[in-house]
Amino acid sequence: MEILDNNGNPIPQQESKRILAGIMGILFGYFAIHKFILGYTKEGIIQIVANICTCGLATIIPFIEGIIYLSKSDQEFIATYQNNHKGWF
Template sequence: MSDEEKKFGKGSEGSFDKGNKKSSEFGKKANEGFEKGKESSKSFSDDTKKSAKDFGDRAQEEFKKAKESTKGFAGDSKKAANDFGEGAKKTANEFREGAKEAFSGVGGENKKVLAGILAIVLGGFGIHKFILGYTKEGIIMLVVTIGLGAITCGMAASAVWIIGVIEGIIYLTKTDEEFYNIYQVGRKPWF
């Protein structure tokens, strides 16, 4: 081997030893870093477990509070629904009694309110006349509204409707006795 080759061999051995030493140091540092990371990870894991447990405990407490609140609300709702139901029954009974009173009148035959409302709402068709027993007048109003109303483009129907509204107002402004005596006993067919 030549001197140059020997020199080169010795130089490379020195470089190899230096590289080996540096890689050994790097390996130690990496191992130390790994151990520190492992400890840090374990610490983080423990902290996370503790935080999760605390969160779970708080969530469970809040759930219990919400459950109790819901029970109270359900009780209040049932009571309010029962009160509302009883109030509705009472109101319906009062309305029924008032309707009986209004439609029965003198001797149970007074039809003042029914005839008055029908005259205002459906006066042009003469429905209120049929209710009071005036069939001929009811047919006249119906024929004029439908038959002549079509021929006169609604002019005749409008006139009959106005008559019905006027009759409805008159019916409702009379006292029960006056209405009964004039329109049911006295049989006055118009106004």
């Protein structure tokens, strides 16, 4: 199955980071490792600051993101998070 970008152009095949990012989001969400794996440096720093400011309550966000990542197919994950760079949820 060919993956298309927002303009309908074919996107070269790439390896999905879905499982790695999902597990890291669930297990190590406090450190925002899943954001850095996907190349979202700004969002990763925001997540770390939010976790520090809320004494860890903001770790629910990466936990939910990890579940969302794992519930998507590889093609859907690549199109949404690796190609279109959707930073949150």
